[in-house]
Amino acid sequence: MHTESGRSQSVPTNTDTTRDQASESTSLAATAPGQIRVIKRNGTVVPYDDSKISVAVTKAFLAVEGGTAAASRRIHERVEELVSQITATFKRRMPSGGTIHIEEIQDQVELALMRAGEHKVARDYVLYREEHARLRAEREKQQEAAQSADTHPDIRVKREDGSLVPLDMERLRTIVREACEGLKDVDGEAILDEALKNLYDGVSEEDINTALVITARTLVEQEPNYTYATASLLLDKLRSEALRFLGVADTATAREMQDLYAATLPAYVQKGIELELLDPKLATFDLEKLGAAIKGERDHQFTYLGLQTLYDRYFLHSDDTRFELPQIFFMRVAMGLAINEDDKNARAIEFYNLLSSFDYMSSTPTLFNAGTLRPQLSSCYLTTVPDDLFGIYGAIQDNAMLSKWAGGLGNDWTPVRSLGSYIKGTNGKSQGVVPFLKVANDTAVAVNQGGKRKGAVCAYLETWHLDIEEFLELRKNTGDDRRRTHDMNTANWVPDLFMKRVFEDKEWTLFSPADCPDLHDLYGKAFEERYDYYERLAAEGKLKLHKKVRAVDLWRKMLGMLFETGHPWITFKDSCNLRSPQQHAGVVHSSNLCTEITLNTKAGEEIAVCNLGSVNLAQHIDDAGKLDREKLARTVKTAVRMLDNVIDINYYSVETARNSNMRHRPVGLGLMGFQDALYKAGIAYASEAAVEFADTTMEAISFEAISASSDLAAERGKYQSYEGSLWSKGILPLDSIQILAKQRGEQFIEQDTSATLDWDSLREKVKKQGMRNSNVMAIAPTATIANITGVSQSIEPTYQNLYVKSNLSGEFTVVNPYLVHDLKDRGLWDKVMVNDLKYYEGSVQKIDRVPEDLKAKYRTAFEVEPRWIVDAASRRQKWIDQAQSLNLYIAGADGRKLDLTYRMAWYRGLKTTYYLRALAATSTEKSTVNTGTLNAVSAGGATSGGAAAMSEAQPEPVPAAVPKACSLDDPDCEACQ
Template sequence: MSLAAVETERSGVVPAGSPAPEERQSAEPGYQVIRRNGTVSPFDLSKIQVAVTKAFLAVEGNTAAASRRVHEMVEEVSGQAFQALTRRGDRTFHIEDIQDQVELALMRSEHHKVARAYVLYREERARARREDAAKRAEEESRPKLKVRGTDGTPKPLDEKRLATLIDEAVAGLDGASAEPVLTETMRNLYDGITQDELSQAPIMAARTLVEQEPNYAFVSARLLLDLLRREALTFIAGKETQATQAEITTGYAPYFEAYVRRGVQLDLLDGELLKFDLPKLARALKPERDLLFQFLGLQTLYDRYFLHSNNVRFELPQAFFMRVAMGLALRETDREGKAIEFYNLISSFDFMCSTPTLFNAGTPRSQLSSCFLTTVPDDLDGIFKSIKDNALLAKYSGGLGNDWTRVRGLGAHIKGTNGESQGVVPFLKVANDTAIAVNQGGKRKGAVCAYLETWHIDIEEFFDLRKNTGDDRRRTHDMNTANWVPDLFMQRVEEDGQWTLFSPDETPDLHDLMGKAFAERYAFYEEKAKKGEMHVFKQVRATDLWRRMLTMLFETGHPWITFKDPCNLRSPQQHIGVVHSSNLCTEITLNTSDKEVAVCNLGSVNLANHIRGGKLDHAQIERTVKTAMRMLDNVIDVNFYTIPEAKNSNMKHRPVGLGLMGFQDALNIMRLPYASDAAVDFADESMEAISYHAIAASADLAEERGRYPSFEGSLWSKGILPIDSIKIVDAARGHKVEMDRSTRLDWDKLRARVKSAGMRNSNTMAIAPTATISNICGVAQSIEPAYQNLFVKSNMSGDFTVVNEHLVRDLKARGLWDEVMVSDLKYFDGSVGSIDRVPDDLKKIYATAFEIDSTWLIKAASRRQKWIDQSQSLNIYIANPNGKKLDSLYRLAWKLGLKTTYYLRSRSATHVEKSTLKGTDGKLNAVSASAVTAAPAAEFIEVGKACSIDNPECEACQ
């Protein structure tokens, strides 16, 4: 029999969960009970009856027949106990006397099993009381801790508030308990601890538990909120102020109004924000959404996004989101209505603006754009103006892509000095150092990517820029590099033909040509070279150059491989210019010229939040995309432009880049393996939905606000949508691109609408890496497969344990989540593939990036690319690369119609510390995944280093 079945309250015989005294009507008049703590209360016979009933039911069972017998026996035993108590004429009884009489009554009635259990239970409770008393005595004898306030004044530690705070933090979270957090917190406190240290203590305590239960990531975030609330409210109020989550529910509104006024006063917020109806916006705030954060997301916002004065944060999360929304609604007719609409979208994590927008919206210098593309001219004035432009654009958090193809190559003649050029590399070194010097206000490092076409005479030196050997004056260790590859080169590789390198001062028109026109002009220059009519050129075997390109890509992670022709031939704007490069993260494909610096404004749909009942919620996608497109279009008008060429381009073409994140989470929710036809189909379905509604939303905006100025002559104006532009590449290549052409939605209707209403934006879609904003939303970045199911993620805010909550949920459901599983995940680098007790279906669903055949990534990307008018940041993961694999992968990417690729993520080994997080100083190091020396690879791939999986410098797009 379970002792819990006969449990009584410490007061005597009342079982846990019995009715409160005021609810009972059976108190015996005139009789009293003395409790163990000395208090007196009315005697209640029903307490004996209920306790005895539970005891009998535990022994006899709960059948109807047993219940009848129990009822009779309860009447008998409780009656005997009451008679024994009153026989002496006493009217006040001690609780121990009552229990003694119940025990004797049970024995007299020969209910020995029940009596024995009752005796054992009483002893168990007595022992527990003794232990509690000893604990209380120990606590009373322990010196009371003092906390030093911000002014240095000591005050007693408020243990009750600390316990309340931790209770709030674990509320509603399965698997999370206050007891271990409070115990670990108290263990680390000391007399004289500062208020800041006290605020950090429970956060650190909760962080150590994340690897055991992912929900402690939410607990840690909620505890960090307390620190942030104290910091912000104290700053605004001008005196020490704290608030629990329950208290801030009513305190957010008055704080918000004061926050806006103080921000304007400090010249950190645009004074225009004071013209909003602040009380109305304050009433729209949703304090409960503070609880949506996981620790990594909130810590990132705390460190780098929230407004601060003298390093004191005074911006709470919902004020932050409303500030961004207000900044984007400045030009709206219904400012408040649109600000609330925008706020609801981003604060729910259904959509998130890019990092520059989050940094700067609503501020006096609202540079909100993510990406800038420039083309560098072939003269000193132009080169150094471009480098200066880089500095100005990077200052306010823009990521840069520079086209350097026009700059003449090594050995080319310089007419002005009658000398020879040192080529493009020395200037790239200057651009590299400029990016490091301009670190975007300490919020993140400056970042730039240099592009060079594959026919440039300096291309081989360009391949070597990221090497750690050789002349350091001809190395750019911090600049990203990308190869702008014409289709003709890939065709020469396919046929094992020759390839000729030229200096652009002798072949200036190649820079602006593509497709068949490029092929014809290139052949013309090759003939000139054969005749000796070219001064600087070199002929190489195309496959040799291709192999060297792939070798350096493996060794250094650069240069990335991007394809010039599909970027141009499918560009809606080919009637008015040329795409000379992509951007820092390879997803933007916009025209550039000496007079136009291309600008793109980014934001991403959180796919994980749009899955309902195991399927994509198309109605919700439509609502999200419609609002998101309006926000992105607003960026163009409220934006702060640091150089006129950027404003000229952005106002003329109005491009935006709507992307997505949380693709892997969506697959987990739908229980689809990444490496499956179903996942590829979902990539197709989800991108088609985003594409359809993004184009439709832009057409709606065109009808409301007018078409973008360069609309006439564009592919849009001809009724050619992204899905239709694939045929242009077919024609240029002379064969059909191996790209799926199936559709689900009514595209004929949309074509007609675009032709009649026009478009507000020249470009509408681009899938950025979302390296930071996905952290804010707590989902997997962009279209990435899961890196590992348990690992430590590093960024500029520190190291954070990341556990796949979807996997943990499934393992719990099958009774498999325990300390052994945590240990196994560490040992196998976050992979479940080698853990025998994990079922095969879960191994497929939760296969990690390096366990997935890379061709699945390319197939899914091809399905998305058919819908996108720009491109996507596509990382390629390959566990054990060799020449044959890389050759086939990148040829496949070209054949399937991809426009660009991003990092090659190679891994031959990882280092895992086989340790627990407990007892650390907060530097979470259970799993360390970093760039490591790779083993020798087959064929032409040389020994090198794998590209770091979590590079804090790769955040400039988002």
């Protein structure tokens, strides 16, 4: 787990008796019967090794005779002869094997040297032994003195009951030693010494832990492994809080917890049920069996940020007392997901092992609520708002109920009539969609997600809607505040026809949906034909309420608002629908809060629901930097089963959501840790190799996910609306690209369609067995679960190599451990390098002593050309039946760069884009190499007329200003939670 410099890759040191003993057990396991063993001075036992005698005797000879060529030959011969004699002596004494002390071996060496006439060498060897004995004695005295001084009799600790007890230095040392055990380049003594300086008489137990944690966390920027030590120190506080509350123990060390976890699980379940926080069905599990399966050592996998995030926001609590511990938390989620399984105990253990290993992580709502009385486990809800007052406020009520239980919302507002539309019931005119969006915005603020994170909703509107220009301005800080939505996300739902008009610099007509309601449900060529029809009616004066604009002018305003306010995001209606497996069952009218879900909705009948989880790709890259296909197949198979279980277990606060989910059973398996995987594979993000890596890894995930869902169909049955789907016709996501190309026009799309796996056999398998789930894949942002597992979020490039991340749990120093490891290997990691990274805002590009290959490998997000992000996303998109949360990073942003990037996103066949992370040209100097050239956008070799089209009708540059787009470390940004 984690990086090469992390806990599992460290080399044991001779100063740690525990680790020597672990080494001893390994050595003895490999010791053949009859072999001689040696008792060392620290009590450990190791196999007899005559090479060590040879080294010691050679040193004695060299000290006396020097290292000339002639002397070396003689010494080699004499040493070989003497060592053979010594070994033969022990074998004669113990022909069946046995145990001797290290001192006996050294006595025998002296005797052999004397018998051989090597008196000077023997004398030197005796003096060497005496000197080392003296040094050992001095060290023991110093250790005794240190231990005596460490009692700190002047410091007493105040306990919860107010009593004062002496500071327990022995336990303090144990806690620190365990926290640092196995970590390379981490100094426990330094942590302890510095923490002791901050203690005082009457200090509380909690403040002692705080002193240790604060001391360790300040060292993270010097050595990333201190984040694991900090997390382990924090665990001591967590253990005390939970174990006391549950009545299991007063406190426990990490080693004691190995046994205590088994006893803690039943106490936890009982207390949780008693407090009405856990489902009583959890008591029906074999808690003894499950407790025995808990792997307490996995507590040490957490980074400080990951563990603090779990503690602050995920662990169950009563009156602000957290009584969940990390492995109990994972077991609770696993039990909650296995509750309906036939062999629920075996499945719970299987699910626990997957979660606790960090190979896969369920989405936040599942982690929040699995195993509770209200298991709202689904992540995303998509709704269509109808064009009547009752329906509009019914949709807003649905938003409130879904948000209460931690669901993210995507609302399709396109059917609502525009400003100035006729209202037959009152013989008046409509105020349009904007006032209702204001109500939806305020509802999201009023009804947060169970008090755990802000309510989050995104409104979608099609580009032909007459209110689109006002919709674009919803997030502006100027204008009538009654027509602004400062807390709600917005997104453009863009038809292909609009993009073609932009490319061709033609006019675009805006309509009220009251006059052309069927456009809402049409896409592809059918939409184009009907849209042309309405334009003709407008030209003939038969549609009074319409407006003509230049398509490029509207496109320019869309990009300008995106740059200025971060909204509306740009998503593409036709690619979402034409590549949807469920075209026969309805229309995709919007995406979700994070733009990765593309499911059918229908006002009053179906609220689309998606259930998310993510494969940790970094955990599936082997030591050779290759994808471990067998491990990935196992992970995906279990993950898809867990996701499918969510559908039946889920608590539905709205009945139309239940109906939709039961009918179609969509899930969204995604990935995170893509950047970490690239580091492990030795690949730079901005490279063709990374694009190929994105392609092959997503192909493998897609293959295994589709196969797993088909196997579930054979076991549990096909989803209800399967017949007529693309799946039923043997059309897989890869094949649906041809549908999009045919409908859009091949001159307007360039998307790779190559494959490496046996898709023909999978097509036949799906046609034979069917599918359990209408949709299987979607790549979510994963910001918080990536924090928990200690990897880069989703498919993002590294934000910065050294920065302070802020979220609802506080501020955390984040340093790129892969960079530190590589710099250490080359002798370049020091305080000067840390200071340079701070000065250059986490960038290595201007640090002269960093080699060019490392500069390429460790480019940060704003140093990667957007075309690499788009190309990699395009390769992934061919395998995904839904979409991706794709953030775009642009340094030196201006109108031309934005125009080219978003045109290329459409041209490369992407379904959606997410946040624009832009740095204006005036704000990039310190974080880039060459302002104005780094992060330049190119069309990436568009052909068939695409390149020429991209170069035409460029919008005027957007005014250079620092954007107000959501930042990665914004604690109020729902995308980061």
